[in-house]
Amino acid sequence: MNVLKRTALALALPFVLFAGWWVLSADSENFYSPPLSAILTAFGDTWTLDRIRADVLPSLLRLFAGFLLAAVLGVAAGVAIGLNRRLRAVAEPVLEFFRAVPPPVLVPVIMLFAGIGDAMKVIVIVFGCVWPILLNTVEGVRAVDGVVLETARSYGVTGPARITHVILPSASPQIAAGLRQALSIAIILMVISEMFAASNGLGFTIVQFQRGFEIPEMWSGIILLGMLGFGLSLLFRLAERRALRWYEGLRAAQRSG
């Protein structure tokens, strides 16, 4: 299938849904669900460059900071735990516990320690999305093929080179899966942390609109949020496809072989 056809297929359903929304809401009298046309007009008026700089950009920066920090921490700790059986025995129950705690409940707690500034929001994001990265990394590291490890050992590929040339690449498909889960969690936490206590950001703005009964503006913020999430996961998938081309090829070869 060529790219054009695929894009057309991918866009067909969203288009139908939007068209349906447009038609069904066209003469809506309900104050809380205004016509889509009104929402789109509000979208243009609301999300000006200034607004984006003042509210969207800070949100994105906090998102990236939290996500990257979680990635570094999660992968580093995951490799250490995955390689060390004793560490794993000690850490695994604790990890499962922390993973089971829904991250939003931590927002008030972290606020106590870290205040209500950017640091709090970044910590909330890190704390929420580090677990899937960490647990997937542990699993990926543990699943490295025994023959691969023996080959590396017998050819003197040890120490840091073993981590960078053998362990990490071999675990990278699982690590990527963890990062993908973490990204959607990070977006949710970005919004939630801004709803609790903030002076700017997307979550904050949407709540402000809702409190001020600016309903079309509120809806436009939700649409923007959806688009951002979609765009980010698309970018992630592109990067993943590039980095893991070997893995796709390997799997295809194994299927046909």
Added chain:
Amino acid sequence: MLEVKGLKKVYRSGEREVEALRDLTFTVARGDLVCLVGPSGCGKTTLLRCISGLLDPTAGDVRVNGKAVDGPPPGMAVVFQEYGRSLFPWMSVRGNVELPLKQKGVPKQRRHELVEQSLDAVGLSGSGSAFPWQLSGGMQQRVAIARAVAYEPQTLLMDEPFAAVDAQTRADLEDLVRQLWKRLGVTILFVTHDIDESVYLGQRVVMLSSSPTVVQDELTIDLPAERDQLTTRADPRFIELRTRVYEQIQAAKKNVA
């Protein structure tokens, strides 16, 4: 120089014990090419893993160039039986061959020379930038051999390296091994379960019994150093020798029964 003395290996997993090797003693002189034959499951791979320092023996010891083995000895290369799994799928063929050299600290210029030479020697000079999973089984096996050759080892261990290739490629690879052995002056221990192959390739053949495994017999192959697939294999002396090996292996089987 490779000395194996009183080697015994018992695998323990919980209650179950498998005695893979009972008592093995033999030596391979420096620069010799020795073939090791034995029925499937008699512990050939176990023996190689003990010699290459990847596995601790239960009793007895292994010395390489006079030094007791307790970890992969420097200057030793291994071609694993599971050649497909021993190549790193995230690296190109060239990357796979080059990584051990990088670890050894070979300068870049020389590294590239060695990589190209060894790929050329196994007839893969055009496939350097391919990934291992893009190659056929026989080609992957040759990459594994090229990696071992590029490493410029003093000792080379090969575990049934030609099991997955067709007869014609196999014949070519046999000649390649003899040619490399003569050119590089390495000590080679070559494991196979193919009796003809062991006689054609080796200067000496060590025969293992089936489990419980001991050295059944050793035989010096007094064929001329220049070997040829057609004339050597038709040589009456070749046929005499292969009959000897065959008889010994049959006798080993009867002893067990």
